[in-house]
Amino acid sequence: MDEETFVRIINLLAERYGVQAPIHLDNPDPFRVLVGTILSHRTRDEMTDLAFSRLFSKYKNAEEIARAPLNDIIRLIKPVGFYRQKAKRIKEVAKLILKHYNGQVPRSREVLIELPGVGYKTADIVLSVAYGEPVVAVDTHVDAVSKRLGIAKWNAKYEDTRKSIEKITPLHMRRIVNSILVKFGREICRKPRPRCEMCPITAYCEWYKSRRQEVKTKN
Template sequence: MDKTAIQKIIDILQKEYDISGYSNRGNAYEVLVGTVLSQRTKDEVTWPRNKELMKKANTPEKMLELSEKEIAKIIYPVGFYNQKAKKIKELSRILVEKYGGKVPRGREELMRLPGVGGKTADCVLCFAFNEGVIPVDVHVEVIAKRLGIADWKDKPEVVRKKLHQFVPKDKRNSINALFVEHGKRVCTTRRAYCERCSVVKYCPKIMKK
């Protein structure tokens, strides 16, 4: 796999999938909270519940006015809703006390917040701040490995680093959304449906771990 092939894959997938919804998830706080909610929960469940939560509290200050029980009730049935309610309340408190109610733009600062790991931090940087980073979720990880960009033994942080080496910065913000959509429909985590893949001719089809 080379950079030219990656560019062709991006071009083809951009024509195939409408990813406009990924960049319309709200401001940095909305994206941060929504991404915490999305952990181990499907998008179809996550984002409607996040929308309802934001109607009640769309700033850290307003979130602190809600109890954990109130937050949990609103975000149900996202996975681990009680634990996530606690994390959302705590990260909101830190944002108010340490950052004046603003979401920090630094990856390391974001990762110090409760419930925020590398992927969640990158989602905020990518979808809220347009920073040109690639959030590596399971779909991105599997497709990157099947394409031969990363090795099967690589951890998500290594996959991220290798993707950044291959993909120009101005194209990185679209990679997560494109690979997620392709991963849901064609190149799934359980099976790659190569017979209906629009980019199969550029793929070395590295299937074995």
């Protein structure tokens, strides 16, 4: 797929979904974005936003969370799945950031992924949302959509998928691609079964074309 086509797709989907990020990602504070992303793992946005607001209404930054009683963090973030593990992780990350980085979240992928529970996706969300870096964070939805559209190869790993998407995304659009494709992946291009019958971008989709070809061949 070329850049022009992908820009057309993103603009089309942006009209449908808007570019507004959920509360836990609508924030310029890197520590809050990092915690919000940890909270969001395998959790619906509404629940993540709720836990996020509860946590940060009481504790404001890495220093306060590092010193907070673990049980209180657990209580505050209870709306999200795996809240016990996430509470431990958040406190651990806060302590490390306080100890090694003076309370500031590092602006480096290589350093970020050294933090416990922080992988490429989380690091890229922090870099993109909080630091304004032109990076496309690839979560499970972005991964599936990009592979079905034929942007990345089926067996591509995180880094190859990210690079394939970034190659056809102008710098100024890279920060919105994740949130738009996540919304599209949740509503229409679902895993494991996409709802192609209601998809507005079938004309651009390799997966859709190959399925139609299969049906024709069988008939």
